[in-house]
Amino acid sequence: MATILPPDADEPAMPETPSRAPSPLSFPDYRYYWLARFTAVMATIAMVVVIGYQLYDTARTDYGMSIKEASFQLGLLGLFQFVPLAVLTPVAGWVADRFERRSVAIFSNLIDLTIASALAWFTWTDGLTLPLLFGLGALHGVARVFSGPAMSAIAPNIVPPAVLPRAIAMSSIAWQSASVIGPAAGGLIYAAHPTSVYIFSATLLAVSALMISRVRPVLPPPAEVRRHPLREMLDGLQFTWRERFLLGTITLDLFAVILSGATALLPVFARDILHSDLMENATMLGLLRAAPALGAAVVALGLAWRPIERNVGVKMLWAVVVFGAATMAFGLSTNLFLSLAMLALLGAADMFSVFVRGTLIQLNTPDHMRGRVSAVSGLAISASNELGEMRAGSMAAAFGPITAVVFGGAAAIGVTALWAWLFPELRRARTFEPQFKTPG
Template identity: 45%
Template sequence: MPDSPAPAGDALFRHRAFVAFWFARIASGFGFQMLSVAVGWQIYAITGRALDLGLIGLAQFIPSVLLALPAGHVADQFERRRIVLLGQLVEFVAIALLAGLTLTGGVHEATILALVFAIGVAKAFEFPAMQSMLPALVPAPILPRAMAMSASAGQAAMIMGPALGGFLYVAGPGVVYVVAGALYLVAAGLMAWLRYERTPPRREPATLKTVFAGVHFIRQRPDVLGVISLDLFAVLLGGATALLPIFARDILHTGPWGLGLLRAAPAVGALLMSLWLARHTMQQRVGMTMFASVAGFGLATLVFAVSTTLWLSLAALFALGAFDMVSMVIRGALVQLDTPDDMRGRVSAVNAIFINTSNQLGEFESGMLAAWVGAVPATLIGGLGTLVVVALWMAWFPSLRRREQLQEPA
């Protein structure tokens, strides 16, 4: 993988705005992961129905898709830092209400779902604003490293946040909500302190044309369309992680502890790779590097499918997470650098729809296919399908295949 160490003068943590942004992501990421654990346990303890666990996901998925395009338009019309700050304050208020109602014994299933829905609405507006803010915080040449470092915050939260939330849940869900709320308050404080330069946006009325401008922009840019659609179809087909409980119990013959290790392995691989990418700059053949990383994702899926030993399955999932991180950083940086600043919110919103849809539908596709042909054949089909998608996209998007640098000369 072509790379070179970045000069010390360009160190990410010399940029104070990025430091505030990074710590805010860590705080809100840990808060959200802890919140997710507490909400799931609490609702299941109240109702005892597995269906209600699905309703939690639905309450977050609906606003993330329905509000994505309007949220992207808002991100391009107003100061993005304030949008993120407002979203985090709304989330803090919702978590504070959860804490208060839980500690006073007045919490009900419907109340929890309503507050989770409110958090989903806030996150729908927060995501495109936060994604499109990052290019303004660091110089363009080190944006991929900044994205990798930002991703490391999310991966660290995914690994350690649920464990911390589960540990605190021993003292009761109210304690988890209090700590999660405090973390969101820290994130909001850092976001309020953060300062960065951005040309004031040109205000446009919200019409169908302006709201769907991100879709039109992506259609006119083959490289942007290629990376976003590649992510959609690769994740749709390569959703092996949705079948981990089946592999853990029926194929690897391990218990809940083994399932926990299997779930953590991709995040550990992604975290370590993100830390490596944060110290190295990819300078050439980024298109082929991206395609190779997605192909590596497919091959790791195939190895996991045929593995019958825990250590090999863990190694395959570790590699899967690492390959996915390389692809994600290249895709994310390329989309941001190829998009003008006044369009980044709307393009990020379209990308968010693709990401959310592929994650949800990928799990559904894997589950349905496994029910039809079995977990191992379903995972093999997914890995082979990912390799086929890579081959097709290399043929259909030749400019992306030949792309040398993330930021092409004007």
């Protein structure tokens, strides 16, 4: 299915009043897409939260590691998830631009369903080991690298361009609301019966695959000239590199989150820092992981109701500053409720930045390049998350988890100031109107 464009238009045009555009949910395909995203994210995040806790607990209990040593294992888990992303991202972007995008997304869901089934079995039989958890974490990285570009490239093809900003916001609501429910549900289900959390995830992944299969086929746009696959993969990287606006937008998130990511260390805070007699450690971890998503969901609802239209670049930069400051406050807090509030704040700031960045990237990329550019953006996001986990785990091993988190928040603020100077295009972005000048 081709992108819905006005006659004789080469690129999607941004409406003057996006808040008056129809709801994306008025399109049946988008409803299926939204449900597929919601269920898949809830399943995978619930699964990943428990994997992190089981890995940390296994390292502490079965391998007798100290807090610093076990924290380093969490960093290694991030590295194991990043390696397949780094290697396969160009391939995943090319696949999303050359094959039917629903099939790619379903294939990714089935990989994660296999992982959930394997973890259910090994948890039931008490057969978990660190190598097994690292291996399944790496396989999850493979699923993510193919899912991201395919799902991102589907949305602009099932709604008109005028609806796209609101569709991105509502897609973020699916992501963030699932990110609120998933960690909390994962922690509670795991505390009640460890194996059940993976059965829960496997069921939701099957539902997600069914929902995405109901969307009409999203065929890749025809290419004027077919080139060698390696050449086409390289085109996505070159296009992103040439367009300084896209480059600055993508790399801002990359370096800010690499330096400030604290989620990898949440098992440490839940088990050994934020003590509470009111709940199990796994339940506390679920609340800590859900708090950023709760803040993000509130912002996403507001943006879906009334998307921002002016001074989008400056607002994105300030959102990253707030993200860094809230990260520092969380690292210094020893009170559970203050920590939850700071996590909610950093999640809200991150959601604001994600909304602006995601809309700018989608509207500044030609449709025939969306899969490859989405793959580059996805690699940056994954690199920021997984390498950020490695940075946090390594620094926690050397200096302690609190120092690692506080330093990361301060570094994110510094990166934002530097990027505002290096990429003045970001400050000058007044609206979501396309900024790129290079032909696709």
